[in-house]
Structure formats: structure tokens, C-alpha cells
Amino acid sequence: xxxxxxxxxxxxxxxxxxxxxxxxxxxxxxxxxxxxxxxxxxxxxxxxxxxxxxxxxxxxxxxxxxxxxxxxxxxxxxxxxxxxxxxxxxxxxxxxxxxxxxxxxxxxxxxxxxxxxxxxxxxxxxxxxxxxxxxxxxxxxxxxxxxxxxxxxxxxxxxxxxxxxxxxxxxxxxxxxxxxxxxxxxxxxxxxxxxxxxxxxxxxxxxxxxxxxxxxxxxxxxxxxxxxxxxxxxxxxxxxxxxxxxxxxxxxxxxxxxxxxxxxxxxxxxxxxxxxxxxxxxxxxxxxxxxxxxxxxxxxxxxxxxxxxxxxxxxxxxxxxxxxxxxxxxxxxxxxxxxxxxxxxxxxxxxxxxxxxxxxxxxxxxxxxxxxxxxxxxxxxxxxxxxxxxx
Numbered sequence: 001x002x003x004x005x006x007x008x009x010x011x012x013x014x015x016x017x018x019x020x021x022x023x024x025x026x027x028x029x030x031x032x033x034x035x036x037x038x039x040x041x042x043x044x045x046x047x048x049x050x051x052x053x054x055x056x057x058x059x060x061x062x063x064x065x066x067x068x069x070x071x072x073x074x075x076x077x078x079x080x081x082x083x084x085x086x087x088x089x090x091x092x093x094x095x096x097x098x099x100x101x102x103x104x105x106x107x108x109x110x111x112x113x114x115x116x117x118x119x120x121x122x123x124x125x126x127x128x129x130x131x132x133x134x135x136x137x138x139x140x141x142x143x144x145x146x147x148x149x150x151x152x153x154x155x156x157x158x159x160x161x162x163x164x165x166x167x168x169x170x171x172x173x174x175x176x177x178x179x180x181x182x183x184x185x186x187x188x189x190x191x192x193x194x195x196x197x198x199x200x201x202x203x204x205x206x207x208x209x210x211x212x213x214x215x216x217x218x219x220x221x222x223x224x225x226x227x228x229x230x231x232x233x234x235x236x237x238x239x240x241x242x243x244x245x246x247x248x249x250x251x252x253x254x255x256x257x258x259x260x261x262x263x264x265x266x267x268x269x270x271x272x273x274x275x276x277x278x279x280x281x282x283x284x285x286x287x288x289x290x291x292x293x294x295x296x297x298x299x300x301x302x303x304x305x306x307x308x309x310x311x312x313x314x315x316x317x318x319x320x321x322x323x324x325x326x327x328x329x330x331x332x333x334x335x336x337x338x339x340x341x342x343x344x345x346x347x348x349x350x351x352x353x354x355x356x357x358x359x360x361x362x363x364x365x366x367x368x369x370x371x372x373x374x375x376x377x378x379x380x381x382x383x384x385x386x387x388x389x390x391x
């Protein structure tokens with residue numbers, strides 16, 4: 001079975017050396033997702049220090065993810081004219097300034113503005129990542145490799161950030177994340193540069209079509225359902241007696257397991273069909289999402305959290321490869337990632353409202369799991385058609 005993962009309508013612009021490309025894409029992936037993975041510690045730290053409510057922190061997180069999505073939708077129609085390296089440089093400057101500025105204030109309005117800044121920067125970096133991967137000729141494999149590098153790096157960061165928080169509080173975590181962004185931004189300069197070739201530029205203006213809309217719908221359901229609980233996941237663990245430092249160990253184990261999973265996926269993704277692996281990953285992610293807020297012991301939570309992270313990081317490249325296989329794959333991939341953040345931001349707000357209204361996080365996981373599972377219904381028609389086309 002021929003299951004080439006690049007866009008069906010584009011070819012590679014050139015040959016990129018493996019190690020520099022791996023460092024660049026890995027650093028850009030890590031830089032783009034710092035907020036998604038470590039804002040949860042900031043949420044807990046700020047709630048403890050300043051007494052912000054769950055709804056206020058849900059809105060705070062939503063500001064970051066909404067601005068993240070806005071940056072990606074802004075980039076998408078202009079993708080063919082942009083250089084990934086230049087975009088990554090701009091993204092790094094914005095994130096570094098916003099994180100450092102947030103460390104110097106305790107005013108909610110200023111912290112809210114800082115989240116808008118980090119979101120814009122993360123969105124620009126993720127756009128740079130999608131553009132660079134799309135121009136390699138094998139984007140899904142490079143995104144899987146980038147996630148592998150990201151998760152390996154996050155194994156250490158997940159231990160370090162809560163330790164910094166315990167010693168220096170939220171301010172220390174802000175400054176720590178600033179330094180990490182500086183390092184990742186410098187390494188992201190090794191991203192494949194240049195602009196789209198003539199064929200890619202022509203295809204970028206092609207209509208999204210029905211299949212493209214289904215891909216966007218699948219990503220929206222997946223991210224809204226699976227990530228609604230994410231800003232409060234550390235608080236969920238805390239509610240059953242797991243301290244932040246122990247949660248950090250669980251997250252470290254989860255991201256290490258995710259690195260192994262995505263390294264394996266990168267090796268075989270060219271030979272996998274599109275339909276059943278995606279359905280299996282989405283189903284497992286939905287199940288674990290439901291367990292995260294309903295288990296009552298630390299070992300059960302830790303096991304569910306590890307499997308949740310692994311399945312989530314496998315689902316993302318399996319889903320976004322459907323976007324790259326459509327006409328104008330780079331543009332649709334950026335829009336798909338933007339949809340992920342838009343849906344997550346709405347899910348965060350809904351989760352904050354639900355937690356505050358019910359006084360608990362218990363129902364967020366099961367409700368999110370059901371919504372996540374609905375992504376299978378949206379994605380399967382596209383995946384099955386592509387499998388048949390390349391059979």
C-alpha cells in the first residue's frame with residue numbers, strides 16, 4: 001500500500017541535512033508547545049499566590065490559546081510568501097518578552113495581556129513549524145520526529161518547572177520558561193528556510209473543500225474534548241492528594257513514553273494506512289480523558305495520564321497528515337493547528353465554568369472524552385477515501 005504522507009500535490013523543495021533539520025524542527029516544536037504543556041503549573045501557582053478563581057484562570061488560559069489560534073489563522077493565507085526561519089525569530093522575541101513581563105506583575109489584567117503575547121508567539125512558532133515541515137516533502141514524519149525531540153526535552157522540564165515553583169513561586173516559573181524559550185528560539189534558526197515553490201504557491205489558493213472541512217471539524221472535536229481539562233490537570237491531581245512535584249514526575253514519565261511512541265510512529269508512518277490507526281488513537285485518548293477526573297488514587301491517575309499523553313501525541317500527527325494530503329496542504333495544516341488551539345481555548349473556558357459551577361472537576365473528563373470520540377466520525381470518511389486512493 002502506498003501511503004505517502006506528504007501533500008498529494010506537492011514535492012520537496014530540496015534535500016535538507018538530517019541533524020540540523022531535526023534540531024530545528026525539534027526546537028520549534030518544543031518552543032511552540034511550552035504554553036500547552038506548562039501553563040498548568042502557572043495556573044496552580046497563580047491561584048495559590050493571588051487567589052484567582054478557576055473561571056478567571058480558565059479565561060486566562062483561553063486568552064493564550066485564542067491568540068495562538070488567531071496567529072495561525074493570520075499566517076495561513078499568507079503561508080506561501082513566508083520564510084519559516086524569519087517567522088521563528090519573530091515568534092521567539094514575542095514569547096520571551098511576554099514571559100519575562102508576566103514575571104514582574106501580579107495584576108490580573110497585565111497577566112492576561114501577557115498571555116495574549118505568549119499565545120501570539122506560540123502561534124507564529126507553530127506556523128513556522130508547519131511551513132518548514134511541509135517543505136521537506138514528508139511533513140508527517142518530521143512532525144512525529146519533532147514531537148519525539150519535544151517530549152524528550154519536556155521530560156526534564158516537567159521535573160524542573162515544579163521544583164522552581166516550589167522554591168521561587170510563579171515568578172520563578174515565568175523566568176525559567178523565559179530562559180527555555182531563549183534556548184529553543186536559537187535552535188529553531190536551523191529550521192528549513194525559504195518560501196514555497198511555484199507549484200505549492202499555486203495549490204495554496206485551492207479551495208479547502210468538503211474533506212478539508214471534515215479535517216478541521218475532527219481536529220476541533222479532538223482538541224475541545226481531550227484538552228478541556230488540561231489547564232486544570234495539576235489541580236485535578238491535587239484534589240486526590242497528589243502534590244505538584246509528584247505530578248511533575250508523572251508528566252515526565254508521560255512525555256518520555258510519548259517520545260518513544262512518536263519515534264516508533266516516525267519509523268512506520270509511511271507504511272500505515274490512515275483510517276484504523278487514527279481511530280484507535282482517538283478512541284484510546286477519549287477513554288483516558290474520561291478516566292483522568294474519575295479515578296481516585298495516585299497510581300491510577302498516573303497510569304491514565306501516561307496513556308493519555310502517549311495517545312494524544314500519536315493522534316496529532318495522524319490527524320494532521322490528513323490535512324497535508326489535501327490540495328494546499330501547508331495552508332490547511334496551519335489552519336488545522338489553529339483550529340486545535342481555538343477549540344482548546346473554548347474548552348478551557350467551558351471547563352473553568354463547569355469546575356466553578358459544580359465545585360469539582362469530575363465531570364469534565366467524561367464529557368470531554370465523549371466529544372473527543374466524536375472526532376472519529378468526522379475523520380474516518382476522509383481517511384478511508386485517502387486509503388482507497390493510495391491503495
